[in-house]
Amino acid sequence: MVSSAYVTEQIVQELKRLATEATEFAYAPYSNFQVGAALLTGDGRFYSGANVENRSYPMSLCAERAAIAKAVTESRADLEIVAVAVAESNRGPCAPCGGCRQVISEFARVGALLIYRDALGAFKQVPIEEALPDARAFLSEKAPLFSETPPISETPPS
Numbered sequence: 571m572v573s574s575a576y577v578t579e580q581i582v583q584e585l586k587r588l589a590t591e592a593t594e595f596a597y598a599p600y601s602n603f604q605v606g607a608a609l610l611t612g613d614g615r616f617y618s619g620a621n622v623e624n625r626s627y628p629m630s631l632c633a634e635r636a637a638i639a640k641a642v643t644e645s646r647a648d649l650e651i652v653a654v655a656v657a658e659s660n661r662g663p664c665a666p667c668g669g670c671r672q673v674i675s676e677f678a679r680v681g682a683l684l685i686y687r688d689a690l691g692a693f694k695q696v697p698i699e700e701a702l703p704d705a706r707a708f709l710s711e712k713a714p715l716f717s718e719t720p721p722i723s724e725t726p727p728s
């Protein structure tokens with residue numbers, strides 16, 4: 571299983587790379603907002619996904635949930651998410667929506683990382699319990715992944 575040393579800077583970079591690469595597979599003819607997501611599971615596997623829009627807008631699927639659906643259906647039922655990176659094709663801000671934060675929390679424990687570009691375009695790392703306040707009671711059924719939050723790993727693009 572994972573430890574705090576497991577999500578190295580190299581793994582964070584790989585998640586960002588895979589999320590960015592996944593944007594190429596987005597189906598986003600309505601918004602042209604191409605999003606990719608990549609996640610790392612507790613058993614060390616990477617999965618990625620992209621947003622899939624629909625002419626009936628509410629039927630659209632976010633990249634994070636596409637990646638999670640892939641991971642659930644291609645791996646074991648005891649899926650655990652260690653970290654999720656989200657990227658947008660123009661390297662702009664792209665934070666997980668509330669619905670995706672909820673779905674990520676289904677498979678995460680305290681300390682699981684969300685990695686995304688904030689409003690200023692800088693990558694940040696946020697533990698799921700901070701991204702989904704008051705969910706800690708549900709997340710804490712398992713031991714925390716990390717004792718402290720890893721530092722932000724990248725400065726804003728110039």
Ligand SMILES: [Zn+2]
Pocket residue numbers: 632633634635666667668669670671
């Ligand atoms: Zn979403």
